[in-house]
Amino acid sequence: MAVREASRVVVITGNEAMALGARLCRVQVVAAYPITPQSPVTEALSHYVESGALDAQYVTVESEHSALSVCIGASTVGARAFTATSANGLAYMCEQIHWVAGSRLPIVMGCVNRAMAAPWNVLNDQQDSMSQRDAGWIQIFARNNQEIIDTVIQAYRIAESVSVPVMVCYDGYLLSHTVMPVEPPEQAAVDAFLPPYRPHTILDPASPRNLNQVTLADPRMNAEGALCHGYLELRYLLQEALERAPETIEAVDAEYERAFGRSWGGMTWGYRADDADVLLIAAGSLASEATVAVDALREEGIAAGVLGIRVYRPFPRRAVIDACRRAKLALVFDKSLSYGYEGPIGTDVKAALFGSGVAPTVQSCVCGLGGRDVKSGELADAVRDALQDVATGLFEPRLRWINCQI
Numbered sequence: 001m002a003v004r005e006a007s008r009v010v011v012i013t014g015n016e017a018m019a020l021g022a023r024l025c026r027v028q029v030v031a032a033y034p035i036t037p038q039s040p041v042t043e044a045l046s047h048y049v050e051s052g053a054l055d056a057q058y059v060t061v062e063s064e065h066s067a068l069s070v071c072i073g074a075s076t077v078g079a080r081a082f083t084a085t086s087a088n089g090l091a092y093m094c095e096q097i098h099w100v101a102g103s104r105l106p107i108v109m110g111c112v113n114r115a116m117a118a119p120w121n122v123l124n125d126q127q128d129s130m131s132q133r134d135a136g137w138i139q140i141f142a143r144n145n146q147e148i149i150d151t152v153i154q155a156y157r158i159a160e161s162v163s164v165p166v167m168v169c170y171d172g173y174l175l176s177h178t179v180m181p182v183e184p185p186e187q188a189a190v191d192a193f194l195p196p197y198r199p200h201t202i203l204d205p206a207s208p209r210n211l212n213q214v215t216l217a218d219p220r221m222n223a224e225g226a227l228c229h230g231y232l233e234l235r236y237l238l239q240e241a242l243e244r245a246p247e248t249i250e251a252v253d254a255e256y257e258r259a260f261g262r263s264w265g266g267m268t269w270g271y272r273a274d275d276a277d278v279l280l281i282a283a284g285s286l287a288s289e290a291t292v293a294v295d296a297l298r299e300e301g302i303a304a305g306v307l308g309i310r311v312y313r314p315f316p317r318r319a320v321i322d323a324c325r326r327a328k329l330a331l332v333f334d335k336s337l338s339y340g341y342e343g344p345i346g347t348d349v350k351a352a353l354f355g356s357g358v359a360p361t362v363q364s365c366v367c368g369l370g371g372r373d374v375k376s377g378e379l380a381d382a383v384r385d386a387l388q389d390v391a392t393g394l395f396e397p398r399l400r401w402i403n404c405q406i
Helices: 014-024 039-051 064-076 087-092 094-103 145-162 187-193 231-260 285-299 317-323 344-353 376-392
Strands: 010-013 029-032 057-060 081-085 108-113 138-141 166-171 179-182 268-271 278-282 304-309 311-313 329-334 361-366
Touching: 010 014, 014 039, 014 108, 014 145, 014 166, 029 039, 029 064, 039 057, 039 081, 057 064, 064 081, 064 087, 064 094, 081 087, 087 094, 094 231, 108 145, 138 145, 138 231, 145 166, 145 179, 145 187, 145 231, 166 285, 187 231, 231 311, 268 285, 268 317, 278 285, 278 344, 278 376, 285 304, 285 376, 317 344, 329 344, 329 376, 344 361, 361 376
Parallel strands: 029 057, 029 081, 081 108, 108 166, 138 166, 278 304, 278 329, 329 361
Antiparallel strands: 010 179, 138 311, 268 304
């Protein structure tokens, strides 16, 4: 296990942690377009490039769509590429987000979670990244600034191992602009953990070829007579890569712990969950807030625990089933909404449990949209109310809104 030195600890924001993590990964191309609250990430990277602390090409572009387009070109020719965005900037990238995944390019992008417009709102929720959950990217949610920097490093190792892009998500302002003690890894240790990027694309003037040409429904022969996949087969292979990704994610986190002395749980993490009758399930800093609620509930004799969703895509189905085996009640707290239904994590938890033989009562709760404050006491109150409803036979599997003034 790595030896930690107090002198190595710095106090930085989540955005600075993201930028420092990208620098330690020796990214070679940074494509940047500003949007609140992401802008300080690429601003910090521009200072690294200008000062010579990072040997990279910093490309200023006219839009978020262009930023990801630059990363696509850079990754295709064999460069390690990085960008970051938030909210409507992520939405503007939507076409290229699908293109990256379909091209199997191991791009890492920081998503500083922010509410989607309209109406305009620059505060935190997780609607932006959740709206892209079906695009084929791995999504990892960090709960604090130390996890941000460590996850960026893990993300490149994961992405380049499975040829799937990774979105590192963290809560705007709550983490992006909040300072915390962080222990940056040594550059030499990161270099040992993260080898140079070896692209799967082939660029050879002696053997010219088309990349991402129109692909028809059925397999067909190429010019050399080799049978090439149709569109359906390519979608199957991306799905297979994502379904196998949990093994890589767990292995990378375990190796990171051996190298740096820190583990973030792989797919999920738990707090006082082993003997919990009630589970509070959430992602990002909201799950950290839930640990405070759990401590208060424990003092009242309620055996509560937290299941933190670290990786949302691929969804940690097996870990959710295992964590819920003992629980009688699970409340899922989403900072996003699948309009017309319920919170997306809530839906996925129910789907994971269906047919598994593990059957706690599950309630989907939506909270914190547009930066509405979510206090640990409100999370604890939701648990108390749900327990009361169950005890009196009045429980309904309806969507529960937290701190909504209507």
